[in-house]
Amino acid sequence: MEKTKSPGAAGAYLKRNAGTIIGLLILTAIVSFSTPKFFTSSNLLNLLRSNSVNAIISCGMLLAILMGEIDISVGSTVGLTGIIGAYMMTNLGAPVWVTVVSCLAVGALVGAVNGMAIAYLHVPAFVATLATQCIGRGLTEIISGGITIRVRNDGYTSLGNASIGGISIIILYAAFVLVMTWFLLNKTRFGYYIYALGGNKTAAQYSGVNVKKYNMLPYVLIGVLCGVGGIVWSARLGSASANLGSGFEMDAIAAVVIGGTSMSGGVGTMGGTLIGILIIGVITNGLNLMQINSFWQNVLKGVIIMLAVIIDVQRKKRSSRE
């Protein structure tokens, strides 16, 4: 659970994530040898930038999976908030800050609906978020009216295109979200309760944890992160369309799972997930550089997810046998 700067913790981090780190290095080596374009600073920054939204969403997904649950509505929530952002800017001419606040509020609302259904009404997370996924996607299509909404407001588009010291602002958002999620999970009571809930809900309840509240709140947070994703994505593209964000949940789940998080909950780290995010990023970026078409990219991604989890499961099996 720990990942601090002291050498002992760094060693523990390397040891815990040895499998995935080696995997990441191998992938990086393969891609670097295949194409000289990979190891250039402009490409590496590009890699980070194009994976920033996935990083933000993956932080949210990590919370859900740590609780032993899942949120498959994230992609459609990104779409919904993205389209609302574009619509408010272009069709309503709203000020940037009003748009941003509204998008985050809509994200929080979707998360609250998920959280209420799951924590208070005991709807299984998969089903609850499947329902909100459908609803969100439908609303996105309704608002878009089937066409792409362009955004010409520079204030808004700069939210996704500005850079500070040559580093895209999106990378900084993602870095901030990663650090905050790590802090939340490792330094706050909220984080400890998420692990407790995922590990054994009854034991947590009997230990005086308000399980309903702490089961619901992470979903609200996930919704807000999706709102950030929606704003960033539509700002960066300068437009939003009905299929914005579709399939995002898959990359996020993949990153979290490759990062060694247990689907049954209670076990997993932000640090592991970071490596999962980078692995997904290197695959996508590398295959693009090698000009392999996106259909094959999906096939390869699937194979790598499967391999990563098999290796992880085998390692755990061996270590539990002592």
Next chain:
Amino acid sequence: MSETKLLEMKEITKAFASNVVLNGVNLSVGEGEVVAILGENGAGKSTLIKILGGIHRADSGEIRINGEEKQIHSAAVAGANGIRIIHQEIILVPGRTIAANVFLGRELKNRMGLVDAKKMEEETQKVIDELHLHLKADQLVGELSIGMQQLVEIIKAVSAEARIVVMDEPTSSLSQGEVETLFDIIRLLQERKVGIIYISHRLEELFAITDRIVVLRDGRMAGDVETGRADKDELIRMMVGRELSSYYTRNEHEIKGVSLEVKGLSHEKYFRDVSFQAHYGEVVGFAGLVGARRTELMKTIFGAFRKSGGEVCLDGRQLSIRRPQDAIDNGIVYVSEDRRGEGLILKNDVEFNMGLVCLSDFVKGVRVKKAAWRKMVDDYRKKFSIKITSPKQLTENLSGGNQQKVVLSKWLAKNPKVIILDEPTRGIDVGSKAEIYAIIDELAGAGVSIVMVSSELPEIINMCNRCYVMCEGRITGELAAKDFSQEAMMALATRHETAEG
């Protein structure tokens, strides 16, 4: 030994890495013989059984069945050699019928090659009738009590014509009546010349049913005695390797004012109109059979279950408890009987588990301060001599006794006024049991009010100042220490209501 034994395990040695778990252990079982394996947790009992069951392989030593040497390298081979292991945890599919569970993995087929459900039900019913059980082969397993589910495991073994049956703590979740049924079945299996290996911590049971007792200590043979000639203190000495000065610790403490008072408490399904009192410095027992609804009563007081009527008072003040948090805030804590399911987060470490209840005390601003937390873990680790390699050790890898001490630490760190202990020594080895009793006594001495639910009558008799007996969701009697006897308690525990059945 000239005669050929049904099972002989000779000079079995097994080490995990550098840790020698078994060292030259011998175990033999004759036809129709019931052999007990006795030992503290960590003595090597379960490893020995896992070697017999084909889950682990011995580093050296041999296994002979009917004099013939066998290599048991998988569970399937063990099964083929007539070895059946009935684990402590029930491994059944709750949503399927008894017959489907009994024939799981060896389903009967008809001429078409399809599963023959009817034939399986008939075969299962035949075994049920032979064992004189009141069950129907087409009942769903999930609808049976835990005790009855345990019996389904035995039906499964009998139906598969097992020659050697291993029972690991078979009575830990059985009521007194069900224990009798189990013993009847064991006697029936004996007549059929089945060899039985019986693992239990309950010495009384070993004397009641076994022929021979094998004692293990730290992976070595500590004794192999005929039950008829065995002596209880002698067995305990063999098991722990030292004299237990006193198994139960019970000092006279001053009993102060009323702490918890429950008035007419009812639950829609489980119990009704329950009233009792507890005092500071007193240990109050709750005796009864499984199904007496003692656990449900305690969980309702604790706020985990919703009451349908009545009130709970502390220090004469009525409490409004709607969830466990409310009870904890008022100083009432509940130590569950189900340590693994409700007490611990097994995938997490000792430190995490110990701090969970008073986590808020460690929070400054938004950050959790680790220093105070670590100190608390350290203090309890020393105080209760909890055997762990580090506070970062996962609780799932601890023995039952150490797990229970972790759970107790977690609750005591909150300085409760009333502590409800539900089966505090279930599945714990003798050494740890004695330590838990000492802790209970010390708590009472410090003026804590203790309510102890226990199905082991000797535990109630030796530890409590007073006890209530429950039967089918009612308190059927109250006994003072001077009136304690197993007979009196059993009489009250079986005082069923005739009106409603």
